Amino acid sequence: MTKSEPDYAQPVGLDVGTSRIVVARNAERKYQYEAELNAFVTLPHSKLAESLLQRESVFHEVQGSEMVVAGNDAQKFAEVFHVETRRPMRNGVLNPLEPHSLAVVRRIITKLVGRPAVEGQKVFFSVPAAGPDGEGGIAYHEASIRQILTDLGYDASPIEEGLAVVFGELGGCNYTGIGISCGSGLCNVCLAVLSVPVISFSVPRAGDYIDSKAAEVTGELATRLRIQKEQSFFLNGLNGDRVQNALTVYYEEMIAHLVDALRGHISATQRLPKLDQAIPLVLSGGTAMPRGFIDLFGKVLRASDFPVKLSEVRMSSDALNSTARGALMAALC
Numbered sequence: 001m002t003k004s005e006p007d008y009a010q011p012v013g014l015d016v017g018t019s020r021i022v023v024a025r026n027a028e029r030k031y032q033y034e035a036e037l038n039a040f041v042t043l044p045h046s047k048l049a050e051s052l053l054q055r056e057s058v059f060h061e062v063q064g065s066e067m068v069v070a071g072n073d074a075q076k077f078a079e080v081f082h083v084e085t086r087r088p089m090r091n092g093v094l095n096p097l098e099p100h101s102l103a104v105v106r107r108i109i110t111k112l113v114g115r116p117a118v119e120g121q122k123v124f125f126s127v128p129a130a131g132p133d134g135e136g137g138i139a140y141h142e143a144s145i146r147q148i149l150t151d152l153g154y155d156a157s158p159i160e161e162g163l164a165v166v167f168g169e170l171g172g173c174n175y176t177g178i179g180i181s182c183g184s185g186l187c188n189v190c191l192a193v194l195s196v197p198v199i200s201f202s203v204p205r206a207g208d209y210i211d212s213k214a215a216e217v218t219g220e221l222a223t224r225l226r227i228q229k230e231q232s233f234f235l236n237g238l239n240g241d242r243v244q245n246a247l248t249v250y251y252e253e254m255i256a257h258l259v260d261a262l263r264g265h266i267s268a269t270q271r272l273p274k275l276d277q278a279i280p281l282v283l284s285g286g287t288a289m290p291r292g293f294i295d296l297f298g299k300v301l302r303a304s305d306f307p308v309k310l311s312e313v314r315m316s317s318d319a320l321n322s323t324a325r326g327a328l329m330a331a332l333c
């Protein structure tokens with residue numbers, strides 16, 4: 001094994017996210033990540049097109065009269081052919097309205113994790129926590145992902161995404177604190193004490209919500225807004241630019257909603273363990289990345305009483321990989 005080469009026989013962490021699937025592996029003295037977009041496009045099948053895809057090593061599969069291009073290659077194809085990418089998941093779980101959902105997720109997961117290197121190799125995979133409407137298909141989603149991994153030969157266990165953030169970020173605090181992942185379909189939250197989850201929940205307002213609401217009011221395409229948001233958006237009040245303003249309004253709404261939900265869940269928990277010390281709160285996920293996010297989050301948090309004492313509110317130093325890293329750390333325990 002060279003210095004940066006991962007040890008393929010060790011446990012694996014897998015973040016099955018609404019917009020990205022990330023695998024984390026243990027390499028000597030650091031973690032290594034690989035990610036694929038959780039998206040696909042379909043093209044009409046022809047012998048010529050198929051041989052071109054093969055020649056260019058494009059990640060694809062022929063299904064009847066269609067060719068399905070999945071993962072990172074889907075984005076390139078969508079741009080070349082001016083089509084929208086489709087997504088196998090919505091709001092943190094397999095999308096029931098998308099007939100290709102399970103097959104595409106299986107292909108992407110198989111590409112990322114491969115077959116186990118040793119018998120009974122462990123993998124921990126992220127799952128969302130229940131939202132305001134309850135279970136929302138999580139049991140089916142979890143069983144489906146577990147099946148994909150056991151079919152490959154892994155010993156697979158689910159871990160809630162918020163708890164994965166606690167594992168990934170709060171090792172230095174005895175795994176006690178609040179982990180939040182602001183993703184694309186959901187924000188997942190977990191308050192854990194000594195690695196035991198005490199409160200876990202999700203709210204269905206995150207990146208996709210911001211994109212679609214801002215698209216609605218500006219008349220732009222949601223994908224356009226997403227690209228602009230990821231490339232140049234920062235949170236610093238309204239400044240006259242239509243798109244920037246629309247994104248700001250819905251970012252502010254999302255943050256207010258998340259902090260409200262956090263306050264509400266903690267206040268409503270009757271048997272909260274006695275916490276002697278203030279606890280840290282860590283934010284991760286792509287939606288927490290714009291400049292100004294943490295400042296606004298902190299401001300909203302401080303605007304009224306918070307039911308537990310916080311020692312710090314900080315941003316993950318590797319927000320897009322935090323869930324996969326936490327799943328790996330849980331698998332290594």
Ligand SMILES: Nc1ncnc2c1ncn2[C@@H]1O[C@H](COP(=O)(O)OP(=O)(O)OP(=O)(O)O)[C@@H](O)[C@H]1O
Nearest residue numbers: 017018019020183184185186207230285286287289
């Ligand atoms: N630099 C950035 N600035 C703003 N938003 C970003 C940035 N990078 C990614 N995003 C947004 O973050 C979201 C993806 O984040 P992430 O990969 O954490 O989600 P996910 O894990 O796939 O989704 P979920 O956890 O909800 O299932 C998308 O909405 C994307 O547009």
Ligand SMILES: [Mg+2]
Nearest residue numbers: 017181183323
């Ligand atoms: Mg996520």
